[in-house]
Amino acid sequence: MRVTLVGGGSRGDVQPLIPLAEGIRAAGHEVTIAASVDSEDLVTAHGLRFARMDVSINDQMRTDAGRAWIVDSAGRPFRELRHMREVYAETARPLADATLTLSGTADLFISGILTLDSVTSLAEHDGVAHSTALLCPFHPTADGRAGLTAQMPQVSPANMSRTRIGRWLLSRSVTQAGRLLRERLGMPETGPKGFVRALDTVPAALGASPLLVPTPRDWPSSVTVTGPWTLPVPERWRPPAALADFLDAGPAPIYLGFGSMSIVQPERIRDVATAAARAAGVRLVLSGTGLDGPDGDDVLGISDVPHAWLFPRTRAVVHHGGAGTTHAALLAGVPQLAVPHIADQPYWGRRIREEGLGTAPLPLNRLTVERLAERIRTLATSDDLSQRAQEAGEKARQEQGVSTAVDALGLSRS
Template identity: 35%
Template sequence: MKTTVLALGSRGDVQPAIALGKGLAARGHAVRVLAGKNFQRWIEEHGLTAIPASVDSVDIMESDLGKEWVSRGTNPMVQSRVLQQLIGRFGAEMAGDALRACEGAELILSSFTSDTYAASIAEALGAVQVSMPLQPSIVATRHGPTALAAPAPRRDSLLNLLAGKLVVEPTVWRWYGGMTNRLRQQLGLPPQDRRAYMATLRRMLVVHGYSAHVVPHPPDWPRSFHTTGYWFLDEGDGYRPPEALERFLAAGEPPIALGFGSMTSHDPGATTRILVDAVMRSGRRAVLLSGWAGLGGMALPDTVLRIDAAPHDWLYPRVAAAVIHGGAGTVAACLRAGRPAVVVPHLADQLFWGRRVEELGVGPRAIPRPRLTTESLAAAIHAATTDAGIQQRAAELGRKIRGEDGVATAIGHIERHLAARA
């Protein structure tokens, strides 16, 4: 079956999409992946067809709006305003890329950044759409641990359901509704309102690419919604670490991993100083992953080694804990390794994942980026590396996650869905 995977976003969005795409290709699907141009070679190395997007997530995150989103994204009002501006600036190109990538597709896999307009493309093409979010669906639920905006996060409550219906669902449609209806006009489809789109979403097959051990599946979601387990793309077996990294790891106790992935900054030097000073105050060693954030562009002490990147499935089992931005993929890799996570959320669903890490007891309370200080981070690192309860719970959760096969489970749901529609 001709299949298009819409994987617009950072590496944390693309990597699980490749894993799922490889699983589908092994089952006979002809898989194309739409992603940023900097991911093209990586996608092709895994045997899939890459379609480079004209809008690259690097360009978005390096823009002034992108940097404002990172620096102030934990403020819900600022986040909503900046996201609306970003979609206003890049939305038409994103939708155009998706339409081009889906030409001739029989199966379209979309996610949070593409679900709304992918539904319209699937409708126009007569294709089957499957949503593959890496975070809980925006569909409202009473279930606190799964609700993206949860006044009562630890229990079922009508308040959680109301927050979803009155805040989350309308906000997401406000971001994407305009561009979706412009695309629908281009496709010759009638305009759509939020109520009609939410009805479409509730009928859709949705496979959530995370573990039910981390986010329990709510009983009040539609029967077509499933939680499959994470979709890991293991690359550690073929990784050859730099000699300096091997020497550093062998020279003492397991270090802390530090990295904020794709989270850019107006002042990466200031962020680096906070991270390094906190590690030194905690008495630990650290591996600093530069990432898109450009961390580490300064003289570092001997107890901190800077590297550009390393596969998380190789690095995280070799560290004591990880200081991370809280992206879904990074949290997944850290928890799978059985290591405590110190989450410093910058924006979007990172706040949710930071909350879940704390609620599960596998890391200290998250530190929102605007409140990050040397003192707060040093205390969090100390807790993550000395609290026996945190370490035990993280190790046990890691064993449970490693026992799942999220790719196979997701593909099973997709193939049963396709067979029922045949």
């Protein structure tokens, strides 16, 4: 079977698709990943076929709209949705053009949440199957543990209301490319209702740990929480000498990295993180765009390093709250703190605290040296957090996310 996974968004949206694609390929299928130009090297380095979508998410994040989305959204959900619509308005046309080129190339399309609307219409037009590969919970539920926009962990009608509203608002922000695609294919417009209908009915594999996203009783049976889809450390990979020397030179450091979110505020991130780590009396490894290089004997800025290798060598992990980094810290068995910027990041920050895996999240708009130092100090000294993180990590490492997802998608080798 020809299977095409259609990724949308930044590296964090595409990287988990690689181990999933490898699992599908191992089951005997012909696999392609379609994603933005930023992801081409990442995908092809694993020997996977790549379909280029002619838009750069990294460049988009550097535009005025992209910078506003990251910097001006934390803690302001309605403002975030406005910024999000502006960003997707700017990328809708190239995304629609790129998605249209995939017509006739697959027997099964697997979309993410950002490409759900477009790929639903493409699959219908082509008369082929469609599934989704999700990285956080988007289906409405009364169970706050699995509710993206819920506010409390228990089961509550208020959670159901909030998650339904969140789904509807999301549908109004990410359907612009689909609208253009349907227009070019001569298909009737479905609008936000089409997005909601697709989310409720298309089979979904959710690449998250059940420890963080337990399956609610009120979800459709078409959703399977599989465990995370993670890349192992490449066999031939070796750490840069500067990083190896730094780790050997003293106690395990705190890691701080905000992934692709760091591209718009590297100077501020470096200054606040360095001052906070020194105030807390810990060593620091910084990771992100524009953060490379040493800063004395107690701070080292690095480029891209596999989280699966680095995180077990740290005392704790401070990150932006992306799904991939949250699960990498979970698997490493170390305490963590989320500094949410946008999108699903507040949810993961909340779940980290609710499961006793770290401190309460610190939203970007409240990030100061004093607040960060206080949380870092707790992460580095709390025996309870350390023990809980270790225990959860041991359980999470038993999950078989990729193989469970391949089974759930009906792609297991017969």
